[in-house]
Amino acid sequence: MRTDFVIIGGGIAGAAAAYFLSATGSVALLEQEAHFGTHSSGRSAGQYTVGITADRMRGLAAASRAFLSAPPAGFTDGPLITPRGSLTVGNRDQRPALDRLHGRIVEADGTAEWLDRDGVLALFPALRPDGIDIGVLEADAQDIDVDRLLQAYLRGARRNGATLATTAGVQAIRREAGAWSVETPEQRWQATVLINAAGGWVDMVAAMAGIAPVGIVPYKRTAFTFPLLPDRVGATWPHVCNTDYKWYVKPEHGCFMGSPADAVPVAPGEVYADDIDVATAIHAIEHDTSLRIGRPISSWAGMRSYVRDREPVCGGRADSPDFIWMAGQGGCGVLTSPALGQAAAALASGRPLPDALTDRGVTAAGLSPDRPGIGPA
Numbered sequence: 001m002r003t004d005f006v007i008i009g010g011g012i013a014g015a016a017a018a019y020f021l022s023a024t025g026s027v028a029l030l031e032q033e034a035h036f037g038t039h040s041s042g043r044s045a046g047q048y049t050v051g052i053t054a055d056r057m058r059g060l061a062a063a064s065r066a067f068l069s070a071p072p073a074g075f076t077d078g079p080l081i082t083p084r085g086s087l088t089v090g091n092r093d094q095r096p097a098l099d100r101l102h103g104r105i106v107e108a109d110g111t112a113e114w115l116d117r118d119g120v121l122a123l124f125p126a127l128r129p130d131g132i133d134i135g136v137l138e139a140d141a142q143d144i145d146v147d148r149l150l151q152a153y154l155r156g157a158r159r160n161g162a163t164l165a166t167t168a169g170v171q172a173i174r175r176e177a178g179a180w181s182v183e184t185p186e187q188r189w190q191a192t193v194l195i196n197a198a199g200g201w202v203d204m205v206a207a208m209a210g211i212a213p214v215g216i217v218p219y220k221r222t223a224f225t226f227p228l229l230p231d232r233v234g235a236t237w238p239h240v241c242n243t244d245y246k247w248y249v250k251p252e253h254g255c256f257m258g259s260p261a262d263a264v265p266v267a268p269g270e271v272y273a274d275d276i277d278v279a280t281a282i283h284a285i286e287h288d289t290s291l292r293i294g295r296p297i298s299s300w301a302g303m304r305s306y307v308r309d310r311e312p313v314c315g316g317r318a319d320s321p322d323f324i325w326m327a328g329q330g331g332c333g334v335l336t337s338p339a340l341g342q343a344a345a346a347l348a349s350g351r352p353l354p355d356a357l358t359d360r361g362v363t364a365a366g367l368s369p370d371r372p373g374i375g376p377a
Contacts, residue, residue: 016341
């Protein structure tokens with residue numbers, strides 16, 4: 001089957017690219033699993049924040065706010081984001097790190113508020129006051145309805161005529177007569193441009209196509225849920241973490257979610273929560289709060305992938321401009337998906353990046369796989 005664009009990888013990045021690209025050309029979105037969003041996208045904490053350390057990632061997050069706040073008419077049947085707030089706490093010695101966080105939020109037009117100990121405890125009363133002197137609240141951080149966003153991208157792509165295929169693992173990629181030929185178990189796809197949005201597998205896809213790797217490294221992140229306090233106390237509290245980022249807690253639908261904020265290099269594939277990582281997080285959370293977790297309701301792990309400079313990769317190399325990378329979102333793939341999807345669509349179509357991105361300092365050169373500082377560590 002011949003299309004203008006073939007996208008490999010049906011997570012949130014690939015779905016966003018399919019949505020934006022399908023407005024201008026024919027698209028096939030190929031996912032190896034039985035469902036879209038199975039791996040990283042389906043295991044995200046679903047937080048919108050601009051307090052991100054990586055500059056280009058923060059620019060993409062800021063450029064995504066307008067879409068998430070007010071999506072196009074008919075895109076979705078309900079809100080994509082709801083208020084939550086994100087609170088980072090620390091002691092006086094950690095003021096420099098909190099200063100930097102405050103500056104990043106303000107730079108990205110977020111709302112950052114300094115809080116003293118009483119202000120922190122008013123927002124998250126379960127925190128132990130010992131060791132907490134100050135906090136920074138990103139007041140306009142939000143919860144993202146990840147499944148609603150993913151399904152809206154997929155529905156929109158379908159409406160635009162895109163073909164969406166699951167259980168379509170790629171078996172071979174070749175160049176034939178100036179086009180890409182992609183073999184899956186049921187179909188051979190041909191396209192002028194190939195978009196590689198395969199998450200932790202992007203270097204494996206590139207190897208099939210004879211393209212040099214970008215040095216992607218997947219990392220495991222562990223999470224678990226545990227009950228809210230009696231009478232649903234805690235349901236409206238903000239996301240909270242300590243300045244050292246040793247743990248975080250986020251109220252979810254009917255429960256808390258906790259994590260040790262771990263980042264353990266793994267091979268791409270299915271990952272699982274280790275009991276020791278869950279226990280480590282429980283110990284840290286119980287040490288710093290009055291929450292008592294006991295046995296978690298559920299636990300899981302997901303992947304987040306980085307290149308060496310920890311910035312996202314989007315675009316083609318000078319020697320392979322029709323092979324478009326869309327990789328290295330590092331756990332921010334959901335919240336940056338509107339801007340990164342638009343970037344991929346523009347670069348795959350030979351158009352300049354939208355002003356909403358360049359106004360935030362996001363450039364094609366800054367996203368390029370040819371930039372210095374990426375590649376295997």
